[in-house]
Amino acid sequence: MPDGRIPGRNFLARFQRGAAAHTGLVRALAGHIFMSASAYFPFSSGKRSIRRPSLLAIISYLVVAFFAFLAIYPLFLVLLRLVYSDGRFDPAPLLLMVTQPDVGRLLFNTIVVVGASSLLALIIGSIMAWINERTDAGMGLLSEALPLVPFLLPPIAGAIGWVLLLSDRAGLLNALFRKMLLPLGIEMKSGPFNIYSWTGLIFVYTVYAIPYVYLLVSAGLRNVDSSLEEQSRICGNGLWKTMWLVTIPAVRPSLGAALLLLVWFGFALYSVPAVIGTGAQIEVLPVRLVNLLSFTYPPETAQAIGLGMIVVLIVGGAWLLQTRILAGGRHATVGGKGHRMSRIELGRWRWAARSVVLAYILLAAVLPMIGLMLVTLNGFWTPNIKWGALSLATFREVLFEDAVTVTSLKNSILLGIIGATIGMAAAAIISLFVRERGRGVGRVVDGLIKLPASISTIVLAVGFVLAFSGPPFGLNGTFLILLLAYLALYLPQGSVAADAAAAQVGNELTEASSISGAGPTRTLLRVSLPLMLAGLVAGWALLFVRMIGDLTASAILAGTNNPVVGFRILEVYQGGSFATLAALSTVLTLVSAAIVVLMLVVTRRSDRSKTAIRAGG
Numbered sequence: 291m292p293d294g295r296i297p298g299r300n301f302l303a304r305f306q307r308g309a310a311a312h313t314g315l316v317r318a319l320a321g322h323i324f325m326s327a328s329a330y331f332p333f334s335s336g337k338r339s340i341r342r343p344s345l346l347a348i349i350s351y352l353v354v355a356f357f358a359f360l361a362i363y364p365l366f367l368v369l370l371r372l373v374y375s376d377g378r379f380d381p382a383p384l385l386l387m388v389t390q391p392d393v394g395r396l397l398f399n400t401i402v403v404v405g406a407s408s409l410l411a412l413i414i415g416s417i418m419a420w421i422n423e424r425t426d427a428g429m430g431l432l433s434e435a436l437p438l439v440p441f442l443l444p445p446i447a448g449a450i451g452w453v454l455l456l457s458d459r460a461g462l463l464n465a466l467f468r469k470m471l472l473p474l475g476i477e478m479k480s481g482p483f484n485i486y487s488w489t490g491l492i493f494v495y496t497v498y499a500i501p502y503v504y505l506l507v508s509a510g511l512r513n514v515d516s517s518l519e520e521q522s523r524i525c526g527n528g529l530w531k532t533m534w535l536v537t538i539p540a541v542r543p544s545l546g547a548a549l550l551l552l553v554w555f556g557f558a559l560y561s562v563p564a565v566i567g568t569g570a571q572i573e574v575l576p577v578r579l580v581n582l583l584s585f586t587y588p589p590e591t592a593q594a595i596g597l598g599m600i601v602v603l604i605v606g607g608a609w610l611l612q613t614r615i616l617a618g619g620r621h622a623t624v625g626g627k628g629h630r631m632s633r634i635e636l637g638r639w640r641w642a643a644r645s646v647v648l649a650y651i652l653l654a655a656v657l658p659m660i661g662l663m664l665v666t667l668n669g670f671w672t673p674n675i676k677w678g679a680l681s682l683a684t685f686r687e688v689l690f691e692d693a694v695t696v697t698s699l700k701n702s703i704l705l706g707i708i709g710a711t712i713g714m715a716a717a718a719i720i721s722l723f724v725r726e727r728g729r730g731v732g733r734v735v736d737g738l739i740k741l742p743a744s745i746s747t748i749v750l751a752v753g754f755v756l757a758f759s760g761p762p763f764g765l766n767g768t769f770l771i772l773l774l775a776y777l778a779l780y781l782p783q784g785s786v787a788a789d790a791a792a793a794q795v796g797n798e799l800t801e802a803s804s805i806s807g808a809g810p811t812r813t814l815l816r817v818s819l820p821l822m823l824a825g826l827v828a829g830w831a832l833l834f835v836r837m838i839g840d841l842t843a844s845a846i847l848a849g850t851n852n853p854v855v856g857f858r859i860l861e862v863y864q865g866g867s868f869a870t871l872a873a874l875s876t877v878l879t880l881v882s883a884a885i886v887v888l889m890l891v892v893t894r895r896s897d898r899s900k901t902a903i904r905a906g907g
Contacts, residue, residue, distance in 0.1 A: 350723040353716050358738040360778040364753025365741070371595050371756060390593065397600065400574040402488075403563070404556030407495035411552060412545070414496070415503025418647055420537070422504075423511040425634045427643035432651070442883045443655045444839035445498045446561035446859055447875035451658025452494055453565060454665050454872065456485035462661055465673030486569040494562050497654045499555055503548045510544030511537075546611075553608035557601050558747035561841040561856075565863060575601060579748050580845045583755060591755070598749040659879065662872040671868040688873040695874060698858035701769065702838040703881070705854065709776045710784075710833035714826050717781060717788035725792055740782040747779055751846040754778070767849040775847055776837045783836065784829045791825025831889035835882045 373381050390396075422428045443451070455463040458480045468478050484490060522532040538545070560576040567574055579597050582590040636643055665671050667680040688695050724736045742750055754775045759766035765774075844856030853861075855878055862871045 350719050353719050354723060354735050354739075357716060357720070357777070357781060358735070360774060361738055361741045364750055364757040364778070366753075367756040368595055368598060368749060368753045371592075372599060375592075385596075390596070393597070393600075396573060396575055396578055396597075399567075399572055400557065400576075401604075403491055403495055403567075403572070403574060404553060406492045407499055408549065408552040408556060410492070410496045411499035411503050412548060414646075414650070415500040415548070416507045416541075416545070418500070418650065419504050419507035419511060421643045421646065423508055424537075425636050425640075425643060427636055427640045427647075428633075429644060429647065432647070439501055439651065439654045442886055443658060443879050444561075444835075444841075444882060445494075445559065446565070446839065446841050446856065447662065447879050448498060448654065448658045449494055449562045449565040450859075450863070450871055450875050451661040452485050452490070453569070454661040454671060454868065455657060456483045456490065458484040458486065460671060460673050461485065462664060462673055462675075463657070485566055488570070488572065491563065491566050491570055491572055494566055495556065495559070497650075498559075498562070499552050500650060500654075502551050502555060506544045506548045506551070507541055510541035549611065550605075550608050554605055557604060558842060560748070560845060564841075564845075564860065576748050576842065579752070580842070583752065583846050589755075591752075594752055595756075598752050601749055659876070662876045662879070665869055665872040666876055669869050671872075684869045684873045685877075688870060688877060692870070694853060695858055695862075695870070698853040698855050699874075699877065701853060702855040705769070705773055705776060706834040706838040709773055709780070709837045710830045712773075713777055713781050713784045713833045714788065714830045716777075717784040717829060718792070718822060718826055720785060721788040721792040724789075736785075739785050742778050742782055747842045748846075750779060751775060751843040754843070754847060767851040769852050772844065772847050772852060772854065775843045776840060779840075779843060780833050780836050784833045787825055787829030787832060788822070791822035791829070828889050831885045834885055839878060839882060 373379060453461075455461050458464065461483070464481060464483055467482055471478065471482075485494075522536045558576065560580055563572070563574045563577050564580070567577060575597055579594050579601075582594040582597070664675060666684050667682070668675055669679075669681065669684055689699070690696065720735065720739055724733075727735070754771060755766075757763070758771050758774065765771035838855060840854075841856035841859070844854045845860055848854050848857035855874065859871065859874055859878075862874060
């Protein structure tokens, strides 16, 4: 090297100096952890009180430390690499963040697509939530299942389905519309619709963003006493004025949370713009990031980090906007025994309102699934379906004959089972730990575990490349790096499910177990976990479906040595084998749907059992 330095020795010397400088800090932190663990489940012996950590306390702290490390370390390296590289100050990634020649176009495209789809999703999702929660047009299980649509048909499968339906020339629906127009004397060789356009891209984004709004706004409406709206109408305000003056201010926190989630979802989504945006020649930030890391040799890591920080800044801006929304005034929510829910009778408009929900389910799941099935059974993509020649040959090839595809399916299912099991076990332990510790340590731990939920999936995937691909871990192209990434990315969602399950376990039950002489571990196994089982099963299904359908992290971290379904779908799409692509997407959808239906069955049985227990009590 020009300056005579030896990279390995200089790095080792810097590492030793850094370790020595931080020894005091490490010792202090270790002492704090040990003292906290000792106070977790103490016991006394003789005259002198000796506080020792129980086995459960030790396991809890190890789990917390491990997952906090997975959440913080990759993000820390991304931030560090902005200004520091190869042992010296290097602002190249920071400069590349603003000096790339087409960064303005990329940013404009992404903001337009995410902004337009978020606005549409916010309006449509809120209307559907209001219909289900405030009117008599709700449809029971069908309405309850609405937030699960993205899990029944993952966005990658939905995007491919809509390409097969609305491609300009070969789209199945376009061909059907053209045939219907012929008797009217209108002859068209293409169209009338084209999914490869701004409209098509925003449409598919919107379809898969709506459930997130619906889920949050529905929860917000359930927490608002409908008598407030009744009083407004009694005072002479009409339906729309009441919504503007009472309902919308009351659910403002839910709308703010939905906005943040939509921005996070939009700036992390890779599958839809990779399939539709590429065909429409509309490039967005997530697609460029993945291309720089996975489809460029050598990988352009510095540019990817620079673009990733733009995503972090935009998501951070959305978070600040959410805090302003929450701080903008008082929110009219009422709880307690006086809380009641009355529904508006829509009369002849009931089925018109229901048609909005049914139309969404048709667009989000039914039509794309029909497109996938027809192309798979036909064996190739053509608008002229040979109904008498439909067969299961493509399914047989995908499930049994194509070695790479079979390996991808096995890897994804295995990753889903292992990841969901480890994730929910860890989430249960962490939720109980946070509940036991309360404020202070518990709140910090809860924030660390849920940190990845507020960071773009793309950025975290880049962080995992920096953290674990090279030395000292050397996990590049391995099964383990995907498992770790999935755990870090999706544990926050499992943690939410575990928190809800843990909240249902009364303190008096665990206290009674302790008084009876049971230790912490036995109380956990005999009392807490059985009562949390239904919620944990729901969380397990959620994690499994998200992990096997992941495309963003898989596109960056998977390779020829560890192929998974998401990575394989990209390979097949680039190869142009649409029948195989449709079959693989259909299999992914069927597996996801089976798990979601099983989750609904288990949770509904649990709800009936709890209701029977309450009635008997």
